[in-house]
Amino acid sequence: MAQSASPPTRRVVEVMELLASAGKPLTASEVATALSLARATVTAVLTELAAAGWVRRDGERRFRPGPALAALSPAESELPEAAVRAELRALAVAAGCGVTLSRIERATLTVVAKEYAPDARVVPGLAVGQSIPLAYPAGAAVMPWRAAAERATWSKTAPGEAAALLEFVRANGCAVFRPDSDDAGVVDVLADLLGALGAELLQPDLRARVLRQLARLTARPYRDTEFTGDDPLPVSYLSAPVFAGGAAPYELQLGPLRPAVGRAERMVYVEAITAGAKAMSVVLGR
Secondary structure, eight states, X not given: OOOOOOHHHHHHHHXXXXXXXXXXXXXXXXXXXXXXXOHHHHHHHHHHHHHHTSEEEOTTSEEEEOGGGGGGOHHHHTSOXXXXXXXXXXXXXXXXXXEEEEEEOSSEEEEEEEEEOTTOOOOOOOOTTOEEEOOTTTTTTTGGGSOHHHHHHHHTTSTTTHHHHHHHHHHHSSEEEEOOGGGHHHHHHHHHHHHHHOGGGSOHHHHHHHHHHHHHHTOEEXXXXXXXXXXXXXXXXXXXXXXXXXXXXEEEEEEOOEEEEOHHHHHHHHHHHHHHHHHHHHHHHO
């Protein structure tokens, strides 16, 4: 008869899964509440994980995944972490919202770093280390600079729509996404509700379902004729290519998730993310 999993081992796995999916650092109390474990048990687990480098504790006694995880992902272990985080933080402060850096591979998009501006609204999304299949519109910002075969495979995931999005990216240096007009209010309420509840405290399956729905509602790309008007428009997020070694292996994302943004402010977002992408390209190209 097969043995059941070791309870102590299961607790370590649950703690690591929670920290990886939370999208923000958590205190020991928050981890204990989310997993229905004793505070003393969680503190003991986190202490051992921190000693091994699997988690890192900040000055406010909050925990996040640590540097030892980078050894499991050679592509990301080569990133200059301090410089990347500094550039992300500068862009987050300039734009007043969250910023994410993702690695785009042939079949997947993987989040490798993220930062928020102080007091910025935390928009739930993929956590560092999480991946999604690479399909339209994910990865749109890098596609004009990827191999023709890879671009063709990606375009087949949205026949008839991909060409217009890639044209926008070439013309503006980034992609800009919005919810449908009927969904803008729903998106705003859903994001605020998740933020108030704490997305990391939801059961994993429910959290995944809610985040998938939120992503679907916020991923309609703008075309030039729509984006350049004078009326306020909803803006979910923007994405721009980051270049390194003559290719575009990374995508930078800016996530204001606002229901009404005037034309002048929309252009500020465009200028911020394109400037941020250029600065990140310098960091990663060294």
